[in-house]
Amino acid sequence: MSAAPAAPRPASADPADRNLDLLLVAPRARTGWRVVPARILAMCVVELQKLRHDRTELYTRAVQPALWLLIYGETFTRIRAIPTGGIPYLDYLAPGIIAQSAMFIAIFYGIMIIWERDSGILIKLLVTPTPRAALVTGKAFAAGVKSLIQAVVVVVIAALLGVALTWNPLRLLGVAAVVLLGSAFFSCLSMTIAGIVLTRDRLMGIGQAITMPLFFGSNALYPVSVMPGWLRAVSGINPLSYEVDALRGLLIGTPAHLGMDFGVLAIAAALGITAASSLLSRLAR
Template identity: 65%
Template sequence: MSVEPVLVRAPRGWRGVRGLALRIGAFALVELQKLRHDRTELLTRMVQPALWLLIFGQTFSALRVIDTGDVSYLAFLAPGIIAQSALFISIFYGIQIIWDRDAGILAKLMVTPAPASAVVTGKAFAAGVRSVVQVVGVVLLAYLLGVHMTVNPLKILAAMGIVVLGSAFFACLSMTLAGLVRNRDRLMGIGQAITMPLFFASNALYPVDVMPEWLRWLSTVNPLSYEVNALRGLLIGTPTNALLDVGVLVVAAVAGVVLASACLRRLVR
């Protein structure tokens, strides 16, 4: 007696959205649990922004060579250092994808019912959560240095959300590059080659007004500039177009997820 196979349809509508969100959350949780094996990572991540503020920030504040208007240079610099630290964490996230491929983990993830976009989004969100500790750390350090920054918990939470969005885009950019080059050493070289240009071609260290014309153009197409603008508006109260800044970061993050998802399957071939 033959038994006819039962066709199980994939959930649609709200159930489909809920299922996708649960899968994304599961992948993000797996990534964040890796911190349990190296809890000192969160502290060591603070070394670089601390050095930038203590050495670079205080030195240029004393020199007074960069005009930052009504705010001190240290206050102007602090949000840029938060964005820079998140960039440095996220831009090498593709290396973890290649490690997962080499260990056979990625191939197992790709045969699950979860779409590639869920894997990418989960990992990108985890990269953002790893970066949010920089917000609290830099705000505390800035206060110790005598810099006035907001203590409004809602604004600090909003700044964390901005950091998550920015980190998600750069993590997706890294995963896209991983799918294209498919080699850990090559990806590390590319990451090092693009990190500093992204940083210096933004408004993290100096106002857009003091840039040469060609660098201003690069700054306007650099998502890092919009992340820094949004952080400055939230943390030190400088005028900013919040709708534009957040809109650019959301569009960049969504585009990053789409591109990285398209390249992810190429990585496991």
């Protein structure tokens, strides 16, 4: 005669019994759309934990923007060679250098993912149930947080040099959003190139070849009005120009097209995540 099935354990109001229930019955796994944000955040935290072991990257990368502001900015402020609409050139330059320093951090992010491929980490990540878009997005926004730390350094240097920056909390939140979106795009561009060239040496060469054209082909150093026609066309399709335009409008109050700037950066970041995700499996072969 078979035994009757055991009755389900009744829920208890006692906290100790509830903890025992968790040991006997596995908690319900998160499913659907709730999985993706959690895994994006987890990947972002994993990337940022690397800074705890080596912070030299942040210190060394602060040297170049400091030199741009101290030498280039101070010199062109004195000679007044570039028309900036009555704004001191150093004030005009500071948002462009923030965007430049953020781009320089993000544009070589693909080297890290190639290193993860070579060390076997990437294959282990790809066999987890985490969507590839979540992996890429987590890494992209980790690059954005690193760039945001770099941006804070540049803002402090600019403030010490007397640049008239806003300290409005809402505007500063907008600055953070702009830096995150811009860095997300450039890090995804780097990961996309990594998925095409597959080696660190090739990626380093291409990264060095495109960073300065992206920088000089934007409005970071001079207004669009002084550019030749062909360079205006380049600036119009360069996401860095929209990042700089938004940063100038938020930080020093120049006329800006903030709605369009945020829209372009958001679309560029989404396209970058899509492209990098589609090439991630090729990188892991």
